[in-house]
Amino acid sequence: MSLSVKHLLGIRDLQRQDIELIFQTADQFKEVLQRPIKKVPTLRDTTIVNVFFENSTRTRLSFELAEKRLGADTLNFSASGSSVSKGETLIDTVNNILSMKVDMVVMRHSASGAPHFLAKHIDVPILNAGDGINEHPTQALLDAFSIREKLGTVTGKKVAICGDIMHSRVALSNIYCLKKLGAEVTVVGPPTLIPKYMAEALGVNVSYNIREALAWCDVANVLRIQLERQNTPLFSSLREYSLAYGVNRQLLDSLQKEIIIMHPGPINRGVELNSDVADSGQSIILDQVENGVAVRMAALYLLAGKKAEQ
Amino acid sequence: MKTILNDRQMTITIDRLCHQLIENHLQFEETVLIGLQPRGIYLSGRIHKTLLQLLPGTHIDYGKLDITFYRDDFNQSKTLHVPNETSIDFSIENKKVVLIDDVLYTGRTIRSALDAMLDFGRPASVELLTLIDRRFSRQLPIQPDYTGRTIDAFISQKVRVLWEERDGKDEVILID
Numbered sequence: 483m484s485l486s487v488k489h490l491l492g493i494r495d496l497q498r499q500d501i502e503l504i505f506q507t508a509d510q511f512k513e514v515l516q517r518p519i520k521k522v523p524t525l526r527d528t529t530i531v532n533v534f535f536e537n538s539t540r541t542r543l544s545f546e547l548a549e550k551r552l553g554a555d556t557l558n559f560s561a562s563g564s565s566v567s568k569g570e571t572l573i574d575t576v577n578n579i580l581s582m583k584v585d586m587v588v589m590r591h592s593a594s595g596a597p598h599f600l601a602k603h604i605d606v607p608i609l610n611a612g613d614g615i616n617e618h619p620t621q622a623l624l625d626a627f628s629i630r631e632k633l634g635t636v637t638g639k640k641v642a643i644c645g646d647i648m649h650s651r652v653a654l655s656n657i658y659c660l661k662k663l664g665a666e667v668t669v670v671g672p673p674t675l676i677p678k679y680m681a682e683a684l685g686v687n688v689s690y691n692i693r694e695a696l697a698w699c700d701v702a703n704v705l706r707i708q709l710e711r712q713n714t715p716l717f718s719s720l721r722e723y724s725l726a727y728g729v730n731r732q733l734l735d736s737l738q739k740e741i742i743i744m745h746p747g748p749i750n751r752g753v754e755l756n757s758d759v760a761d762s763g764q765s766i767i768l769d770q771v772e773n774g775v776a777v778r779m780a781a782l783y784l785l786a787g788k789k790a791e792q
Numbered sequence: 793m794k795t796i797l798n799d800r801q802m803t804i805t806i807d808r809l810c811h812q813l814i815e816n817h818l819q820f821e822e823t824v825l826i827g828l829q830p831r832g833i834y835l836s837g838r839i840h841k842t843l844l845q846l847l848p849g850t851h852i853d854y855g856k857l858d859i860t861f862y863r864d865d866f867n868q869s870k871t872l873h874v875p876n877e878t879s880i881d882f883s884i885e886n887k888k889v890v891l892i893d894d895v896l897y898t899g900r901t902i903r904s905a906l907d908a909m910l911d912f913g914r915p916a917s918v919e920l921l922t923l924i925d926r927r928f929s930r931q932l933p934i935q936p937d938y939t940g941r942t943i944d945a946f947i948s949q950k951v952r953v954l955w956e957e958r959d960g961k962d963e964v965i966l967i968d
Contacts, residue, residue, distance in 0.1 A: 483872070484872040506874065513878050518913065524860075524863075527866075527867060787873075788872065
């Protein structure tokens, strides 16, 4: 049994069986991560390069740790301070790295579609670690994996994705992933931050009322306001946003049930999420980070195995 | 197709293996059993159950070990191996470990199992128990300490161990 895809570019390309295979494999890697020695020699003859054209802390660390835990050799490339600033093209940069006999590429880029473009020109498996406002597949996988771990299943669960939907690759990948696994999804946020096509094109519910959405859902995945992607302001102030859409203790206490709180990080504390919620027992934010390593180990393992099969 | 062990012979063989284990490990205070995934766990489960029947009131630590991530053919295999559950919820540090698998063939699975097991701690000793030993086909210097039945088979032949709980009957067959 193996993945149906050669690259992991987005959840949109995956079938439900692929996602379930990744989860099944991640379950076993999670067990590995509980052992006294948390490392296996599976990819000891594999070299993986992490090509990050955009800033990242947790995703890069998570991928790097996953690679090391699998016994792979890793290279790290950051665009800042590299030949990219001298005008080198994306393909030239990556081809130069691949000439050093690299077996897999993990790539983050600020341009949507950059890993898809690269996949047409190079032969090794590519893992998309986030491309512009398009997709962030491993984040969506670890989010769904965390829901499955907490609630036993994703199928039939109600998930509210809250906040800056328009600029979020996490939102899009989450929608694809949750829908493929049979969950119900509502996106909630200010009208200016929710694209008009959402309901029709992606089959999700749209709400502009955070209280109603939270009262409806089992899980709230609260997203970061991405001010760096807003050329013109789409709401009047962070204070106003926080008052209208921030998730706080008072709001959660007013619900008739206890919901699960998720956040892909980094949190703007006091804006989309208050500390008394982020650090509460309802929050599984740190479980998401922990599960990220196991899920990325699974994705790397399955893609490396796919290459070996060819 | 030839039957090597029928259901009655399998029961007798497993009983004998359990008595041999008791002879060497007595009350199993310092001994743990580890069955290898995916096929060795049926034999290890039977052995654990039989030992508990033979030694009523005794506690014997029993775990399951998957070796998928320790295989030496990751980049050579035609198909990707999907991992199975590993559950070892006790310490193997300074314990006498009995590794259990259904068929010993080239020895590569056991080599991987030794690697995998050592990530859980440093045992005092390791023994190997197999139901079937296909001698003359070893690629590594690995031999069992307890053997159900030794057979000489051609490399083109396959040994299949059937279990009641999975296949509906207990039988070991040689397939041409």
